[in-house]
Amino acid sequence: MAALEFLSKAMVIKQGAEARVYRSTFLGKPTIVKERFPKRYRHPVLDEKLTHRRTVQEVRSILRCRKAGISAPVVYFVDYTSHCIFLEEIVGSSTVRDYIASNQQSGSCRQQDLEQLAERVGRILAKMHDEDVIHGDLTTSNMLLRCSPENGECDLVLIDFGLSYISAFPEDKGVDLYVLEKAFLSTHPNTEALFEKLLKSYTASSKKSPAVIKKLDEVRLRGRKRSMVG
Numbered sequence: 150m151a152a153l154e155f156l157s158k159a160m161v162i163k164q165g166a167e168a169r170v171y172r173s174t175f176l177g178k179p180t181i182v183k184e185r186f187p188k189r190y191r192h193p194v195l196d197e198k199l200t201h202r203r204t205v206q207e208v209r210s211i212l213r214c215r216k217a218g219i220s221a222p223v224v225y226f227v228d229y230t231s232h233c234i235f236l237e238e239i240v241g242s243s244t245v246r247d248y249i250a251s252n253q254q255s256g257s258c259r260q261q262d263l264e265q266l267a268e269r270v271g272r273i274l275a276k277m278h279d280e281d282v283i284h285g286d287l288t289t290s291n292m293l294l295r296c297s298p299e300n301g302e303c304d305l306v307l308i309d310f311g312l313s314y315i316s317a318f319p320e321d322k323g324v325d326l327y328v329l330e331k332a333f334l335s336t337h338p339n340t341e342a343l344f345e346k347l348l349k350s351y352t353a354s355s356k357k358s359p360a361v362i363k364k365l366d367e368v369r370l371r372g373r374k375r376s377m378v379g
């Protein structure tokens with residue numbers, strides 16, 4: 150109840166089908182709170198179980214990433230009664246989506262920056278998959294760039310692990326990349342070569358990548374067949 154009372158004074162920044170996202174201050178720190186609310190169309194016992202599991206999985210994946218040196222928000226507090234996760238707000242960040250879009254607009258002179266970023270994303274995802282973390286919703290909106298005003302260096306932070314889980318299966322990792330490929334190419338037109346750079350860097354960064362890329366190719370083929378039939 151204390152968490153819900155806290156949220157009554159926080160600002161809603163996103164209302165999704167499964168969760169509400171708030172911005173607030175917790176113990177003096179800028180904080181994002183993700184609240185999973187009950188779904189009336191589900192049986193209450195099943196709903197409680199599913200919601201609990203998703204909250205546990207989200208926290209577990211974030212902690213696994215952070216332990217491996219992959220930037221993700223600090224988890225400040227979790228309330229398993231109201232299904233709220235209190236996370237570090239990545240202050241002053243912009244999404245990779247906005248970064249790519251604004252660089253594409255400004256012409257080819259920034260191509261090198263984009264390629265470096267794509268390679269960096271590939272390396273981080275390889276590291277995440279080597280930890281057996283499947284993100285479940287990889288998009289360029291779920292990657293934030295936090296740049297230091299002092300030296301201009303940027304940190305790439307992964308967010309929104311709401312659909313994540315732990316799996317060592319190459320197929321799960323291949324599907325994770327496929328989801329990103331679909332989102333990437335539809336959000337950023339004419340970036341096939343850029344996405345290939347990302348995949349090349351993923352391949353070079355992970356010893357387990359051949360099996361994952363093989364699965365990615367299979368999923369792509371299945372996707373193509375399905376769209377031909379449809």
Ligand code: AMP
Pocket residue numbers: 162163165170181183222236237238239240290291308309310
């Ligand atoms: P989510 O449902 O986790 O994707 O969050 C919705 C939106 O809130 C994201 O698209 C971001 O713009 C923002 N957001 C989520 N988590 C953070 C965070 N830790 N720091 C800053 N912004 C965030």
